[in-house]
Amino acid sequence: MTTPKNTSDAPSAAQGPHPLEWPSSVPGLAYGGDYNPEQWPESTRAEDVELMGAAGVNLVSVGIFSWAMLEPREGEYDWEWLDETMDRLHASGVRVALATATASPPPWLTHQHPQILPETAEGVTLWPGARQAYSVSNPVFREYALRMTWAVAQRYATHPALALWHVDNELGCHNSHDFSEDAAAAFRTWLTARYGTVEQLNKAWGTAFWSQRYSSFEEVLPPRTAPMFVNPTQQLDFHRYSSDELLDYFREMKAILRELTPGVPVTTNFMCTTRSKNMDYFSWAAEMDVIATDHYTVADDPHRHIELAFSADLTRGVAQGKPWMLMEHSTSAVNWQPRNHTKGPAEMLRDSLSHVAHGADAVMFFQWRQSRAGAEKYHSAMVPHAGTDSDVWRTSVSLGEALRRLAPVKGSRVEAEVAVLFDYAAWWGAELDSHPVNDLSYPQEVLHWYRGLWESGVSVDVVHPSADLSRYRAIIVPTLYLVTDADASNVAAAAEAGASVLITCFSGIVDEHDAVRLGGYPGAFRELLGIRTEEFWPLQAQEQVHLDDGTRGSLWSEKIHLHDDGAGAAQALRRFASLRLTGEVGPGGVPEAVAPTAAPTGEFALSGWPAVTRREVGEGAAWYVGTRPDDAGVRALTAELLIEAGVSPVHEDAPEGVEVIRRSAASGEEPKSFLFALNHTSTDVRLRVRGLEVLSGQKVRGKLTVPAGGVAVVHEA
Structure with a gap:
C-alpha cells in the first residue's frame, strides 16, 4: 500500500492567499440531501x-x-x-458534495487490522457493525483513510458534477473520545507540544x-476509568486533545x-447544537471553506423551535457571520430518540426556513430516499417509504419551490446588536x-438566557468570548466557568466601551487549566463587577430562593459582597428574600413550580x-x-438589560x-x-410591513397576515 506523497505538508485553506468559500456551481440556495x-x-x-x-x-x-x-x-x-x-446527476443539473467515503471502514479492514x-x-x-468504528489516532487507519481519499479525489477531480x-x-459523533494505546501515545505527543516539559504539565x-x-x-x-475522580485538568486536556486530533485528521484529508x-x-458537517459538546467548532472554523x-x-x-434558533445562531457565530450550510435535518421523524416526533407539513417548512432566516444558504436533509434496511430505516427522508403520494413528498416539492423563490436571499446576512458568549472549553470545564x-448543564444555562432574548424579539449572535465584541450593545455571558485572562479582558473592554454586559453565576471561576482564581469569586470578573463572593450556596433539588422582586431562583445562590474600588460601587438590583420548598422537580433537578403547601x-x-448587581x-x-432565575426573572432582567442598551426588537x-x-x-x-x-402559534397573526411577500409573490401594503404555523418572507420596500 502506498501513501500519497507530501500530503501532510500541503497548505490548508486558511494558509492560502485566496480561501475558497461557497460552491460556485450551485445556483441560488442549495437544496437536497444525502443521496445513497x-x-x-x-x-x-x-x-x-x-x-x-x-x-x-x-x-x-x-x-x-460507501x-x-x-x-x-x-x-x-x-x-x-x-x-x-x-454522470446522471450532472446530466440532470444536480451538483454533488462528494464524500471521501471514509466515515466507516469496510469489514475487510477491521478484520485484517483490528x-x-x-x-x-x-x-x-x-x-464493527455500526459506523465510525475506527481510532483516529491509529496510524494504520490513517494510512488507509488517506489512500481512500486520494483514490476518490483522483477519480473525480475533473468531473463537472463535483461542487464540494x-x-x-x-467527525467525532460516536468516537470522539478514544482511550486506546494509540490514543494514549497521541495524547502524550499532544501534551508534549502543549507544555514542553513534564514540570510544566505537573504545574x-x-x-x-x-x-x-x-x-x-x-x-x-488518557483519563481512563479510575477508583475515584480523575484529575480534572487531565480530563479537560483530553477534551482538547480529542478535538484537535480529529481536526488533524481532517487537515490531512483536506x-x-x-x-x-x-x-x-x-x-465537513459540524453538529452545532446543544447536544454535541466534544468538538470545539470555533477552533475548527478556520479550516473550513464553508x-x-x-x-x-x-x-x-x-x-x-427556540433550540433550533439558538443552534442556527451558534452556527452563524462559528461562521463569523457568513452564510452557512444546513447539511442535514429531518423531513419528519428520526429513528434515534425514545419517542420520535412526526412533523406536519407546516413544521417541516417552518423548521427549514427558520435555518434560512438565521443565515443558512443551503437546506439539506438526511436523506433523499428513506432506506428499506439498516439502523436508519425509520429515519424520515424526502422520498418516504410511502412514495410520492404522501405529505412528506408534497412538502419536499413545496419547500423546493419556496427556496427557488428565495434565491435572492443568498449571500445576505443577519445583523445583531446582542451577543451570547459560548465556549466549548467552558462547557467541558x-x-x-x-x-x-x-447537575448543572452548561447548554441549558445558555439556552435559559437565550430564550429570554428570543422572547424579546431581538436578533442574537452566539459567539466565542474572544470574538470582536465592539459591535454589540448588550452581551450575556452565561456560566463562563472557565475563561482565559485574554477573554475576560475582552469582555471587560466591551463594557468599558459602552456595552451592557450581564454575567451569570459560576462564571470566571477558573483559568484555562481549571485552577481556581483565588481571592473570591467570580474570579476573572470580580473587578469588572465590583463584587466578591465569599462562598457558594448551592440549593437542593426541592429548594427555591425567593427574591425581593417576587421572582424565584433555583439551583444556585451565593454570598455576595459589594465593593467600591474607587471607580464606582456595584449596586444591588435584587436581593435574596427567603428560601422555600417546591412541590415539583423538573429535568436536571430544577424546581418548576411552588407547591400550594409551600412554606418557609x-x-x-x-x-x-x-442576588443581582449592577455596576457602571x-x-x-x-x-x-x-x-x-425562573422564566419570569430572566424575562424581567433581559428586558431591563435591552432597554438600558437601547436595543429594540426586530x-x-x-x-x-x-x-x-x-x-x-x-x-x-x-x-x-x-x-x-x-x-410558531396556532393563530393567524398580522404584522405591519411593506414590500413583496416572496413566497406568494403578493405585494404587501402595510398589513401582512402570517397564517398559524406558517412562514412569510417580505422583500422590504
Whole structure:
C-alpha cells in the first residue's frame, strides 16, 4: 500500500492567499440531501433524478458511507455505480458534495487490522457493525483513510458534477473520545507540544494533589476509568486533545483534496447544537471553506423551535457571520430518540426556513430516499417509504419551490446588536465532576438566557468570548466557568466601551487549566463587577430562593459582597428574600413550580444579601446574577438589560410566539433586506410591513397576515 506523497505538508485553506468559500456551481440556495444510490437498484436510481428535478433539488451529498462498496476488497475498486451516478446527476443539473467515503471502514479492514478499533475509558473495544468504528489516532487507519481519499479525489477531480468536498461525516459523533494505546501515545505527543516539559504539565495539572506527580510524559495516560475522580485538568486536556486530533485528521484529508482539486471547496458537517459538546467548532472554523452543520430537533422539547434558533445562531457565530450550510435535518421523524416526533407539513417548512432566516444558504436533509434496511430505516427522508403520494413528498416539492423563490436571499446576512458568549472549553470545564452543583448543564444555562432574548424579539449572535465584541450593545455571558485572562479582558473592554454586559453565576471561576482564581469569586470578573463572593450556596433539588422582586431562583445562590474600588460601587438590583420548598422537580433537578403547601424552611442565611448587581463601567455597565432565575426573572432582567442598551426588537408589534428575523445585504448601491416571519402559534397573526411577500409573490401594503404555523418572507420596500 502506498501513501500519497507530501500530503501532510500541503497548505490548508486558511494558509492560502485566496480561501475558497461557497460552491460556485450551485445556483441560488442549495437544496437536497444525502443521496445513497448504492442502496437501490438501477430502476430506482433512474427515477431518483426525475424526482429530484420535480422537487427542485440542486445539490446532493454522495458516497458518505460507501467505502465497502467502492473498495470491496483491499486495493480492488468498483467505480461503475458511482461513475454512473455522477454522470446522471450532472446530466440532470444536480451538483454533488462528494464524500471521501471514509466515515466507516469496510469489514475487510477491521478484520485484517483490528487494532484500528477504538476503546472506551473502561477498556471495552467498540466493534464493527455500526459506523465510525475506527481510532483516529491509529496510524494504520490513517494510512488507509488517506489512500481512500486520494483514490476518490483522483477519480473525480475533473468531473463537472463535483461542487464540494464532504470530508468523512460528523467527525467525532460516536468516537470522539478514544482511550486506546494509540490514543494514549497521541495524547502524550499532544501534551508534549502543549507544555514542553513534564514540570510544566505537573504545574498545570496540580499533580501535587493525590500524589499524581509525573516524572516523564511516558507515565501519562488518557483519563481512563479510575477508583475515584480523575484529575480534572487531565480530563479537560483530553477534551482538547480529542478535538484537535480529529481536526488533524481532517487537515490531512483536506491537504489531499486541495492538492488534486485546488478549485473545489472543502467542508465537513459540524453538529452545532446543544447536544454535541466534544468538538470545539470555533477552533475548527478556520479550516473550513464553508461552514456546514447538522441539526435535529428533540421530540419532547416543547421549545425545540427556540433550540433550533439558538443552534442556527451558534452556527452563524462559528461562521463569523457568513452564510452557512444546513447539511442535514429531518423531513419528519428520526429513528434515534425514545419517542420520535412526526412533523406536519407546516413544521417541516417552518423548521427549514427558520435555518434560512438565521443565515443558512443551503437546506439539506438526511436523506433523499428513506432506506428499506439498516439502523436508519425509520429515519424520515424526502422520498418516504410511502412514495410520492404522501405529505412528506408534497412538502419536499413545496419547500423546493419556496427556496427557488428565495434565491435572492443568498449571500445576505443577519445583523445583531446582542451577543451570547459560548465556549466549548467552558462547557467541558463546567460539567466536570466534583463541583458545588453536579447537575448543572452548561447548554441549558445558555439556552435559559437565550430564550429570554428570543422572547424579546431581538436578533442574537452566539459567539466565542474572544470574538470582536465592539459591535454589540448588550452581551450575556452565561456560566463562563472557565475563561482565559485574554477573554475576560475582552469582555471587560466591551463594557468599558459602552456595552451592557450581564454575567451569570459560576462564571470566571477558573483559568484555562481549571485552577481556581483565588481571592473570591467570580474570579476573572470580580473587578469588572465590583463584587466578591465569599462562598457558594448551592440549593437542593426541592429548594427555591425567593427574591425581593417576587421572582424565584433555583439551583444556585451565593454570598455576595459589594465593593467600591474607587471607580464606582456595584449596586444591588435584587436581593435574596427567603428560601422555600417546591412541590415539583423538573429535568436536571430544577424546581418548576411552588407547591400550594409551600412554606418557609426557616430563616435563610442569605436573606437581604445581594442576588443581582449592577455596576457602571466606563461607558457601559456590568451586571451579575447570583442565582438561576425562573422564566419570569430572566424575562424581567433581559428586558431591563435591552432597554438600558437601547436595543429594540426586530419588529415592534410581533406578538408572542412569532419570530421575526431580518437578513440584509448591499447589492451594488441598492441595499436589500428580507424580513422572515415565523409563526410558531396556532393563530393567524398580522404584522405591519411593506414590500413583496416572496413566497406568494403578493405585494404587501402595510398589513401582512402570517397564517398559524406558517412562514412569510417580505422583500422590504
